[in-house]
Amino acid sequence: MTKQFIASTEEFIKKERSSLANDCVLGTNVSLTVADNNVMTQNTFVVIGYEGAEETEIAKINASVTPGQTIVVDKLLFNHKKGTPITIYSYDKRKFYGCTSATGTFTELTAYGSPALIQVDDPQGTTFEYNGVEGYKYFKATYYNSATTTETDLADSDAVPGDQSTRYTTISNIRIQTNLTNNPYITDGMIDVYRTRAENEVKSIIMFRYELPLVEIPAIIENCATLLAAGYMDYKEFGRDGEGVKWLGEARGILNSIKKGTQRLIGQDEQELPTITTANTVQGYPDGVDNRNGPIRMFTSKQRF
Numbered sequence: 001m002t003k004q005f006i007a008s009t010e011e012f013i014k015k016e017r018s019s020l021a022n023d024c025v026l027g028t029n030v031s032l033t034v035a036d037n038n039v040m041t042q043n044t045f046v047v048i049g050y051e052g053a054e055e056t057e058i059a060k061i062n063a064s065v066t067p068g069q070t071i072v073v074d075k076l077l078f079n080h081k082k083g084t085p086i087t088i089y090s091y092d093k094r095k096f097y098g099c100t101s102a103t104g105t106f107t108e109l110t111a112y113g114s115p116a117l118i119q120v121d122d123p124q125g126t127t128f129e130y131n132g133v134e135g136y137k138y139f140k141a142t143y144y145n146s147a148t149t150t151e152t153d154l155a156d157s158d159a160v161p162g163d164q165s166t167r168y169t170t171i172s173n174i175r176i177q178t179n180l181t182n183n184p185y186i187t188d189g190m191i192d193v194y195r196t197r198a199e200n201e202v203k204s205i206i207m208f209r210y211e212l213p214l215v216e217i218p219a220i221i222e223n224c225a226t227l228l229a230a231g232y233m234d235y236k237e238f239g240r241d242g243e244g245v246k247w248l249g250e251a252r253g254i255l256n257s258i259k260k261g262t263q264r265l266i267g268q269d270e271q272e273l274p275t276i277t278t279a280n281t282v283q284g285y286p287d288g289v290d291n292r293n294g295p296i297r298m299f300t301s302k303q304r305f
Helices: 171-178 188-206 219-241 244-260
Strands: 003-007 014-019 027-032 045-048 057-060 071-076 085-089 093-099 126-130 138-145
Touching (some): 045 071, 057 071, 126 138, 171 188, 171 219, 188 219, 219 244
Antiparallel strands (some): 014 085, 045 057, 045 085
């Protein structure tokens, strides 16, 4: 079974920002004229384009830098226009590690693609998939500079469960909802605590109607889990003065509708997800029904036995 998780790109690896002073074309050993190169050095990396955009890419500065002069990068896959933003990164790759427990010894997953280039064109971060036989359940990700071979401390990385495909929402979704995409002090591990609580609340409500685990995660469930996790976080920080109360109310309103059956969970095939079976459960006593007067009542709540 393939396990997938996303390593979001944190702000602390991003240094200064600049922009292209002239158009540039794709190729190798490309010279770039930038508005300000004073903090750029050889063997650091520049992200060219808006982070998360389709043609944004990362390139290594592969020659010494003279202030006020052009910089040279190893390779560009796309053309870029004057004014395109540039962000300096200290690292260009992520190393991924796996373990059978959250507190055990983590092993680098070199056979499964580690280290992997940071996916600067993905707003959620770098996606990693593990389909090995070692049985790893928890994963960590560090930052790696392929030019200098420097790496961040593995011990500082949070251990996260790997099967993100079964999670009800992503860390990135929660960051966006709470406007914390650029906050390096709120770690993914901290957010995952609230995500887990939100998922538990969602499950405790929808289990009255739907079979768990869900065969797929509909967008409406993703939205509820995102609102709940964001609501927990916001309420803890701002109390009733923040947006948390509203988000919690929105999510719980939707979940109550799902529980009542006025809203249903629809899969990609546009069919309702499997519901719990009631064939072998007691619905009431007795089972006999008078079509005119309703259920045949053989005792009342006021009787004593």
